[in-house]
Each structure stands twice: as structure tokens, then as C-alpha cells.
Amino acid sequence: MKDVAREAGVALGTVSKVVNGIPVGKSYQRRVEDAIEKLGYHVNRQARALRSSKSNIVEVVLPDLYNPFFSRLADCLCRELARRSRQMMLFLTKCNYALEQDYLLMSEQQMVSGIICLTYNPTLRVPRGIPTVSIDRNLGPGITCVASDNYGGGSLAAQKLMENGCTRLAFLRTGSPLPNETDKRRDGFVRACADAGIPFHCECVNDGTPYSVFEDFLRAHLHDGRPDFDGLFCATDQLAHQIHNTLSRMGLRVPEDVQIIGYDGAQLFGDQELCCSTIVQPIEEMARVCVDLVLQDAPDKIPYSIHLPVCYAWGGTTRR
Amino acid sequence: MKDVAREAGVALGTVSKVVNGIPVGKSYQRRVEDAIEKLGYHVNRQARALRSSKSNIVEVVLPDLYNPFFSRLADCLCRELARRSRQMMLFLTKCNYALEQDYLLMSEQQMVSGIICLTYNPTLRVPRGIPTVSIDRNLGPGITCVASDNYGGGSLAAQKLMENGCTRLAFLRTGSPLPNETDKRRDGFVRACADAGIPFHCECVNDGTPYSVFEDFLRAHLHDGRPDFDGLFCATDQLAHQIHNTLSRMGLRVPEDVQIIGYDGAQLFGDQELCCSTIVQPIEEMARVCVDLVLQDAPDKIPYSIHLPVCYAWGGTTRR
DNA sequence: TTGTATGCGTTATCAT
DNA sequence: ATGATAACGCATACAA
Secondary structure (H helix, E strand, O other): HHHHHHHHHHOHHHHHHHHOOOOOOOHHHHHHHHHHHHHHOOOOOHHHHHOOOOOOEEEEEEEOOHHEEEEHHHHHHHHHHHHOOOOEEHHHHHOOHHHHHHHHHHHHHHHHOOEEEEOOOOOOOOOOOEEEEEOOOOOOOOOOOEEEEEEHHHHHHHHHHHHOOOOOEEEEEHHHOOOOOOOOHHHHHHHHHHOOOOEEEEEEEEEOHHHHHHHHHHHHHHOOOOOOOEEEEEHHHHHHHHHHHHHHHHOOOOOOOOEEEEEEEOEOOOOOOOOOOOEEEEHHHHHHHHHHHHOOOHHHHHHOEEOOEEEOOOOOOOOO | OOHHHHHHHHOHHHHHHHHOOOOHHHHHHHHHHHHHHOOOOOOOOHHHHHOOOOOOEEEEEEEEOHHHHHHHHHHHHHHHHHHOOOOEEEEEOOOOOHHHHHHHHHHHHHHOEEEOOOOOOOOOOOOOOOEEEEOOOOOOOOOEEEEHHHHHHHHHHHHHHOOOOOOOOEEEEEEEEOOOOOHHHHHHHHHHHHOOOOOOOEEEEEEOOOOHHHHHHHHOOOOEEOOOOEEEEEEOHHHHHHHHHHHOOOOOOOOOEEEEEEOOOOOOOOOOOEEEOOEOOHHHHHHHHHHHHHHOOOOHHHHOEEEEOEEEEEEOOOOO
16 A cells, blocks of 8 residues: 555555545546556455454354255355455354354454354353344344244144145154244144144154154054154254155155155255255345344344244145 | 553563463463453454464355355365364355456455365466465466366266166266366266277256256157166266256156266265265365365475365165 | 564544 | 544564
């Protein structure tokens, strides 16, 4: 910058103004721009961040990128941030509590301008003073929680199964034992079943439990080749997919004998194909909202939580 | 830091040394550490980067996170970088040449300590002086290209199909028209077929071509319900998966009538399940090598390119 | 072994 | 409107 100033025969402050789009004299403008071009100058973001004690970096903390929901979310977040001239610094935790905490605290060293996280640590300490948005989990006051309408989605799943003729429903889930937004998928499901007076069953286990418990469950509810349930709502597409495979191996036909609805709307290769009939989360919009919230600096009116609408999509595991 | 120095009754330099693990007097060490603890001090990475003109940030440029290969790669890169106490700044290009260029140039503003990129821009200008590793494409001298053994993989695919009794093979591909490492999948396939004296056909189209050309192709090679080809090697798992669906819709059975082998080893939900029989890329190791190369600062002996071994995995679309 | 002082590239606050 | 200058937080060369 000093070189540019010398080359253009102006002062540092003038160069800074030109770089930042602050109006300067016509001739100065030209001279500075020429010098910048000639010297191939480009701003040093570290220096700028140091000076203004704020970078354009947004920290994103996710469990992994294996799960299509997470990778899709990361993809949308990255694009949305880029659209706003922000950079995404990504951290993956594999749900390790200590890592989640480490990465959140790292933001204090990095002068990040915001944090978007999806965590499970029950005692997570969130840095104060950094705009933070949490996905699918309430992290306490001042930190907005963004989620899809899990309750409505669970309810919708039950309705769709019933519309398709199911009369004996079950909800299957493997997930975090800690209270979080996704619990509402069950609540909505249960409510819809109860309202309709339809019998239902819930089989919920903690993350880490071997998948075989679901195989055992399904086998235990199979009598003379006929299943006790004709409609299954799985808390995630991944589980729905596994259940589908298991049922096939057991000789049951999907959707003829058993219908399955998942949750997420994960697309196999980013194209339109779903791996199961499912409740689709509006991932793109969730990302947009997260970025909006984390970048807005009006701390007076940040909402406590935001629930975005979901929709049902057919994906082969229900009757049309 | 100034506060810490005052609190501990020492000079700034001493605090700096403690923070950076440079030996200082026993009592000083204690006093500084206590002060750090008491004040909740943490280094300012921007300032450190400014001063040392080097951050711990590594820039990663990928097309997207939809494709399981990319998301898996990003996942592995992120973890590997974290293991080395580096942060990953992720940029997604959707193969947009201008974006690819923008993001590469941004590294000059960011003082990143390295770049790992997977790009297609044929005239890409790479910042000089920043250690750079390219995946699946040669970017010129001084920039190492990391790839799986595409030639060997193509060859292996042909061999496996032949071992499984295929006698009429075809290679299908949609990809960048620019020369890149993945072209060798075809070369290896062609060579293996030629060596075995087996007839084969190659159907290659450029990215962006509608998928329907493959449907047309398959239909054109179907006579009286019998296909001209009994073994297909697809350049990616994604394509293999699509082809599989198309064949099913055409009433052909996989693998009974036609066997398919893909390339990548994409796992559906991060678990072990493959969506097709495939040539598996060692993604984890590729990520490790990329990070190794980009962090090593021995510019004297950076290899021109590195090809990592692949293996065949059964995934349901070939006979056992 | 510890303290002091300087500069990294910016931006903002002054005078001019 | 422009120029000079200080300060952001840290690391290091050098002096003590």
C-alpha cells in the first residue's frame, strides 16, 4: 500500500479510500488505480481484520460431510456466504463434545464475524459477543435456533401414511439422547396418530446403538411373514434407507407390504432422485436464514427460534 | 497481551515466548500462565498472521459438496488439516471458471499457507509463492497433481468385467472436455480391452450434455430386448447409478443381463454401502497426501504428480 | 535470561 | 479533499 502511495504520489490515506470505495478526487482516483494495477496490489485481509477487529470469516461447525443432509447444508451455507462476500471456515466434529467446544472457542482467536453450528454438546459454552446461530438445537437465550418444522413434518408423515391406507404405524429413530429440535418429529407423529385414533409404536434408541436393534425389532414384529406394522416413519432418510434394505432382506415388499417415510430429503447425487419417500427440509432456505441472522447486526430483534416449513415428497417407498 | 504482561509483571516479549512455547524462567512461566488464565487471554491469529505474513489457513477449492466424492474429499481434507492444526477455508465453484480464478486469487489477500484445488479452468492462473496442490488435473510445473491411479483403475475395471464373463464392453463417460487425469480411466480401459482382444466401444460426452444421450445410446444398442453390451464401465459412480436405473427401466436386469462398474467408491450415507460395483479411490489417503504436500516447505523436491492405488469393490452391479 | 523497540498493512483521527 | 500519524496485537532482533 505504501508502494502504491509512492507510485501514485499520494498519501496512504488516499489509497485506503480508493480501495474502500470512498470518494476521492477524480485525478487521484485514476493515479491510484493505475498504480494498483501496475504493482498488482491487493489488500491484506489480516491487516484489515486486525485493524477493524473483524474478519469476513464465518465459522461453520458440523458433525461431518458424509451425511447428505450435512453436506448439502455445508454446500448451501458456503454459497450463501460467498454471495455475501464472506468466507466459510469449516470445522467437523464427528459429534465429539470436546472438539465442538474447541472449535467454538477458536472463533475468539480468529475474529470471526459469526458462527453457525450444529452441535450436541449439552454443556457447550458459546463465546459471547459473536453472533451465533444454532441449527436444530436450542443453545439458550440470545442464540437463535434454526430448524425445519419438525413437529409439522412428523405430523405430515403420519398423515401421508394414513392417507395411503396404513393402519398400524411405527416411528423409528436413532439420535442424540439430548433434547433437541428433532425430537419434535416424534411429537408431531404421535399427535397426528392420536388425533386419528390410530395405534402406533415408537422405537427410539440413542446414537451409537448398533443398527441391529432395528433388525431385531422388525423381526420381533413379524408373524407368519406378516408384519405388525404397515407404515413406518423414520427420523432420517438414512435410517429409512437402512430399514428399507432390511425389510427387503426379510422378504417384505416396499411399498406393497410396508410403506416408509423418511426425513431430510437427501438427494443421492445432488440430482432429483430421493432414496425414499420423505419429509423434505428446505435446506437452501435454512442456509439463507442462518446466514441472514448471523450477518445482521441488530441484536435488538434476533428471534429465539425459526422453524421453516417442510413438504412431503414421494420417493418410491410409499404408494402413489 | 499487554494486559497479561502487566498482570504478570513481565515484558511483552516474555508473554510472547510463553505463548509460543519458548523457554523462559520457571517463575516467569508460572506468573504469565496464571495471568493468561486469569484474564482469559487468547492469541489474536490475525495479528500473528500479519506479523509473520503467514496464517494457518489452507484454502480448499472444490466444485460442490453434492457429489459424494467431493464431500467425502472435503471431509477428509478438513480432518487432516485439523490434525495438523490448520483451518480449512472452503470455496465452491460449481466449475465456474471465473469463480475458480477469483477464489485462487483471493488466497493472495488472505495470506493462506496453501491451496488445495480441484478445478477445470483451462487458463487458470495460480498465485506464485503459495504451495499449491491440484487434484485430478495438471496445472503445470511446480504444482503437484494428486490423483488416484486412473489408468490402472480403468484397466482393472475392464479386467473385472472380463473375469465376470463379459465379452462386449463399453465405456461411458460424461466429463470435462479439457484434458485431465480422469481421461486415463478410458485409456486404461481401452488398453486392457485391446490387450485381451475384446471388442469395446467408448461413448464420451462433455459435461452439460443432457443425460438423455446415454438413454438414446442404450436404446440404440438394444435389439429384440437384447443389449449389444454385457459389460459397462462408467467413469463415475453417479453415472453408473443413472445407467443402472435406465437399464432397469428398459427391462434389463443388472447384473444378469448387463454388468456395471463405476469409479469413485462413493458410499451412500457414509457407511459401507456402495451404490454400484466400483473402482474405489483411496480418498482418505489422497487427502493426507494433499495436506502433506501443501504443508511441506521443501520446494526443492515436490513431485510432479502422485498417483495412488485403487481397488475394486463389489457393489451389486456385477456378478460375484 | 529478560526487557525494549520496531514493523507487519490497515484504517481512522486528526490537521492542513 | 488530502496528507501525516497513531494504533490494532504480535514476533523478533537487539540491547541490557
